[in-house]
Amino acid sequence: MxxxxxxxxxxxxxxxxxxxxxxxxxxxxxxxxxxxxxxxxxxxxxxxxxxxxxxxxxxxxxxxxxxxxxxxxxxxxxxxxxxxxxxxxxxxxxxxxxxxxxxxxxxxxxxxxxxxxxxxxxxxxxxESSSSTLEMNTKLALQVAGVLAVVLAFGAYAYKYFHCGHVEG
Missing domain, CATH: 2.60.40.790 (Immunoglobulin-like)
Known part of the structure; x- marks a missing residue:
């Protein structure tokens, strides 16, 4: 060994x-x-x-x-x-x-x-330290996730509004 x-x-x-x-x-x-x-x-x-x-x-x-x-x-x-x-x-x-x-x-x-x-x-x-880098990466990930959630919600709303509106007409 x-x-x-x-x-x-x-x-x-x-x-x-x-x-x-x-x-x-x-x-x-x-x-x-x-x-x-x-x-x-x-x-x-x-x-x-x-x-x-x-x-x-x-x-x-x-x-x-x-x-x-x-x-x-x-x-x-x-x-x-x-x-x-x-x-x-x-x-x-x-x-x-x-x-x-x-x-x-x-x-x-x-x-x-x-x-x-x-x-x-x-x-x-x-x-630079491992803890501050981790905190910065976590904050960035949360910001990206928040923006992504807003974009997806808006996209779902727009799809439903425009797609469903054309089907009925």
Whole structure:
């Protein structure tokens, strides 16, 4: 009988959604709270076109594991080649440096005003977990079933109304 090693027995306690918050200063910073994770459990990748993918997976006990996956859209005003990640304590920071544009304050003045746009929290694009995917698929199936029921009911009514009306006449 073949024995299974720990690598083949990876069981997942479940995907989870870590607490996240945006901080704004001279950069946009997404803070992801990851209690129990270590740097080697995390992966941050800049993907095309304009997406930062953050994934993590860690052992809980024995063969159980926890994991998450997040994707954020890189704003147009971000210096893509300067994006960096920093993990300290239980917090992973994704730092998105903003491009700044200098505008003169007044005609003839040497002062300038630096304009930077802020990134709304709607830039959080995609949170993938087995439970949220299942919920989305269930909602979609219910919507499709509802539309189908309405179409079938209308079709039966139209068939009865038009077909039976011509038979009598």
């Amino acid at each position: 073949e024995t299974m090693n720990e690598e083949t027995l990876k069981l997942f306690d479940g995907d989870f959604e870590p607490f996240c918050q945006w901080k704004k200063d001279e950069h946009e910073i997404l803070e992801i709270h990851l209690r129990g994770f270590k740097k080697q459990h995390l992966r941050v990748q800049v993907e095309e076109p304009g997406i930062v993918k953050i994934t993590g997976e860690r052992p809980i006990d024995g063969t159980l594991r926890r994991r998450f996956r997040k994707e954020i859209k890189i704003p147009k005003n971000c210096k893509t080649d300067e994006i960096r990640a920093k993990f300290s304590g239980d917090i992973l920071q994704i730092i998105l440096p903003k491009q700044t544009t200098a505008f003169p304050a007044k005609p003839g003045s040497t002062e300038s005003i630096t304009r930077s746009e802020s990134m709304p929290s709607s830039y959080l694009l995609h949170i």
